Amino acid sequence: MTEAKTLYEKIWDAHVVDQRNDGTALIYIDRHLVHEVTSPQAFEGLRKAGRKVRRPDLTLAVPDHNLPTTARVDANGNKIPIADPQSAAQLEALEANAPAFGIKYIGASDREQGIVHVIGPEQGFTLPGTTLVCGDSHTAAHGALGALAFGIGTSEVEHVLATQTLQLSRSKSMEIRVEGLLGPGISPKDLILHIIGVIGAAGGTGHVIEYRGEVFEQMSIEGRLTVSNMSIEAGARAGLIAPDEKTFAYLKGRPMAPKGADWDAAVAYWKTLRSDDGARFDKSVTINAADVAPTVTWGTSPEDVIPVTGHVPAPESFTDPSKQDAARKSLDYMGLASGQALSDVAVENIFIGSCTNSRIEDLRAAAKILDGRKKAEGVKWAIVVPGSGLVKAQAEAEGLDKIFTASGFEWREPGCSACLGMNPDKVPAGERCASTSNRNFVGRQGPGARTHLMSPAMAAAAAVTGKLTDVRELIG
Amino acid sequence: MKPVRKVEGRAIPFGRKNVDTDVIISAKWLKTISRDGLGEGAFEAVRAQEGNVFDDPEYAGAPILIAGDNFGCGSSREHAAWALDDMGVRAIIAPSFSDIFSSNAFKNGLLAIPLPQAAIDRLMEVAKTDPITVDMESMSVTTPFQDRFTFEMDPFRQQCLMDGLDEIDLTMAKSDAIEAHEKSVDSDQSWHKPVMA
Ligand code: SF4
Numbered sequence: 103m104t105e106a107k108t109l110y111e112k113i114w115d116a117h118v119v120d121q122r123n124d125g126t127a128l129i130y131i132d133r134h135l136v137h138e139v140t141s142p143q144a145f146e147g148l149r150k151a152g153r154k155v156r157r158p159d160l161t162l163a164v165p166d167h168n169l170p171t172t173a174r175v176d177a178n179g180n181k182i183p184i185a186d187p188q189s190a191a192q193l194e195a196l197e198a199n200a201p202a203f204g205i206k207y208i209g210a211s212d213r214e215q216g217i218v219h220v221i222g223p224e225q226g227f228t229l230p231g232t233t234l235v236c237g238d239s240h241t242a243a244h245g246a247l248g249a250l251a252f253g254i255g256t257s258e259v260e261h262v263l264a265t266q267t268l269q270l271s272r273s274k275s276m277e278i279r280v281e282g283l284l285g286p287g288i289s290p291k292d293l294i295l296h297i298i299g300v301i302g303a304a305g306g307t308g309h310v311i312e313y314r315g316e317v318f319e320q321m322s323i324e325g326r327l328t329v330s331n332m333s334i335e336a337g338a339r340a341g342l343i344a345p346d347e348k349t350f351a352y353l354k355g356r357p358m359a360p361k362g363a364d365w366d367a368a369v370a371y372w373k374t375l376r377s378d379d380g381a382r383f384d385k386s387v388t389i390n391a392a393d394v395a396p397t398v399t400w401g402t403s404p405e406d407v408i409p410v411t412g413h414v415p416a417p418e419s420f421t422d423p424s425k426q427d428a429a430r431k432s433l434d435y436m437g438l439a440s441g442q443a444l445s446d447v448a449v450e451n452i453f454i455g456s457c458t459n460s461r462i463e464d465l466r467a468a469a470k471i472l473d474g475r476k477k478a479e480g481v482k483w484a485i486v487v488p489g490s491g492l493v494k495a496q497a498e499a500e501g502l503d504k505i506f507t508a509s510g511f512e513w514r515e516p517g518c519s520a521c522l523g524m525n526p527d528k529v530p531a532g533e534r535c536a537s538t539s540n541r542n543f544v545g546r547q548g549p550g551a552r553t554h555l556m557s558p559a560m561a562a563a564a565a566v567t568g569k570l571t572d573v574r575e576l577i578g
Numbered sequence: 579m580k581p582v583r584k585v586e587g588r589a590i591p592f593g594r595k596n597v598d599t600d601v602i603i604s605a606k607w608l609k610t611i612s613r614d615g616l617g618e619g620a621f622e623a624v625r626a627q628e629g630n631v632f633d634d635p636e637y638a639g640a641p642i643l644i645a646g647d648n649f650g651c652g653s654s655r656e657h658a659a660w661a662l663d664d665m666g667v668r669a670i671i672a673p674s675f676s677d678i679f680s681s682n683a684f685k686n687g688l689l690a691i692p693l694p695q696a697a698i699d700r701l702m703e704v705a706k707t708d709p710i711t712v713d714m715e716s717m718s719v720t721t722p723f724q725d726r727f728t729f730e731m732d733p734f735r736q737q738c739l740m741d742g743l744d745e746i747d748l749t750m751a752k753s754d755a756i757e758a759h760e761k762s763v764d765s766d767q768s769w770h771k772p773v774m775a
Contacts, residue, residue, distance in 0.1 A: 133772070143612065147613070168609070361773065368769035
């Protein structure tokens with residue numbers, strides 16, 4: 103009998119090009135997504151050394167991080183220039199580098215443009231069993247389709263462009279098994295925030311997480327993308343969910359996915375991609391789905407989560423002295439007092455978007471809450487930023503944009519937007535934002551900005567009441 | 579990458595401990611498109627102070643930097659190594675370096691030389707008036723006054739730096755294995771390539 107393997111081991115073993123005796127291996131990379139921020143110096147390096155891109159046919163470039171989300175072309179169809187000269191220079195560099203190195207480029211005003219991690223799956227570029235990298239830490243998202251996907255730095259981007267490989271050491275494997283199903287009104291975002299709360303922001307360090315259990319089998323691919331996306335916030339290198347019929351149905355007919363006989367061969371292979379019975383994980387954690395409530399963050403680490411029905415914890419309630427200290431600093435930064443009911447916390451800004459929650463199901467969930475309602479008086483700024491041009495078009499076809507604008511939201515062009523303070527969409531210092539993004543770090547949404555992470559439905563509920571709100575009260 | 583066998587010249591006696599990458603190059607310099615030109619932003623906050631060592635004409639063009647413990651801690655930005663390189667620094671001598679910084683330095687052909695604090699103290703003195711030599715072959719740092727301090731480095735890294743081999747060169751030397759992998763995927767997994775219009 104052959105040895106029982108985890109899904110991670112199967113993908114890893116299928117990609118070893120060369121094994122070194124120090125335990126590291128040269129791993130083949132099947133897919134490389136390139137964006138404007140982490141690639142310019144990599145292309146410059148290639149040029150200086152006179153090197154080519156080894157496999158432009160496995161590489162896809164798209165701008166997203168610092169592209170403004172306001173209109174990109176004027177009424178006459180002319181491109182509107184980007185005001186920030188550095189952002190404009192990064193965009194121009196990608197626009198020039200992609201064709202110069204023979205890489206397919208989706209431009210800022212193309213219909214298919216969007217956040218790297220939204221368009222990879224959407225185009226069928228991301229496939230089960232492949233290794234996929236991108237110079238952005240939330241690359242873990244693609245693990246939702248059963249791809250081994252992780253973020254890399256600029257030197258590694260250059261290394262992959264030149265050689266289509268990376269020298270890596272094998273991670274440990276971690277199983278997160280969720281027992282039972284989620285209650286009504288509880289979303290995949292609540293689940294992953296809850297999981298990070300349980301295992302901690304460093305709980306997955308050195309590991310690749312495989313999410314297992316019926317809840318994931320029942321979950322849509324978009325929900326799985328939300329979960330896997332935040333694996334990195336638990337410190338993990340990558341997240342994985344075994345591909346199944348749902349994955350195949352999601353991918354079938356996508357532009358870059360295999361067709362005809364190739365499709366059948368692919369599915370036959372993908373069906374072998376699951377952890378064998380008896381496969382050994384280095385670490386196993388069990389989570390009870392019934393424990394998951396609508397969840398929000400109160401601090402400045404994604405592990406700082408509590409049910410929205412709860413109260414801000416007292417720093418002394420943590421056993422670890424360094425966590426006590428961090429909690430004190432967090433509360434100070436967030437302008438919160440221990441013991442305060444979360445439902446009393448007012449928010450001035452709402453951001454629905456980012457690669458975590460900007461797909462069509464996310465927008466539907468938010469629109470369902472906002473339909474026929476208006477944002478509260480105290481909410482000054484509320485934006486919806488679809489993850490891609492195709493998501494935007496789909497939402498418009500369903501009339502979701504009308505619901506958003508009628509309730510007082512701005513309907514934007516696709517991009518990373520207020521997920522990070524790199525483009526014009528920023529949260530003002532000292533103000534709060536109910537945000538569907540993935541990081542609540544100090545200054546992440548702009549200097550002094552106070553981020554509360556939550557699901558799209560919860561962000562919509564906060565917009566309606568002007569406070570952190572249990573969305574279940576609005577779905578009654 | 580250029581081979582580095584010896585770095586000889588004046589050394590900037592900076593000496594500070596826990597120099598984080600934000601001190602080396604602040605966040606506002608991260609939105610660049612080139613590795614070049616970052617020297618201008620290097621140690622910006624330090625340079626804003628009157629009488630700082632970086633702007634002292636005595637050390638103009640010095641290829642060596644001497645610092646305290648834990649050099650390059652903080653954010654993983656590779657820009658820190660690029661900025662040092664761009665300001666003309668070829669070797670940094672300190673009691674210890676953050677792991678990420680040493681790996682970024684290595685990737686960019688910068689020498690990160692660890693020496694005990696006592697040696698650092700002596701070199702800080704010498705640096706004020708005289709040049710210092712870092713020799714990769716003998717793995718030693720010497721002064722015109724017969725001082726000789728030996729250091730340690732992973733032999734693999736030492737060889738790469740001396741031969742000017744970067745990681746991409748090393749991987750490219752395995753192109754036969756890469757090609758073999760590609761061939762086997764082509765024959766076993768016809769579906770493998772993305773369909774690009
Ligand atoms: S939306 Fe945020 S996390 Fe996602 S790719 Fe953009 S910046 Fe990174």
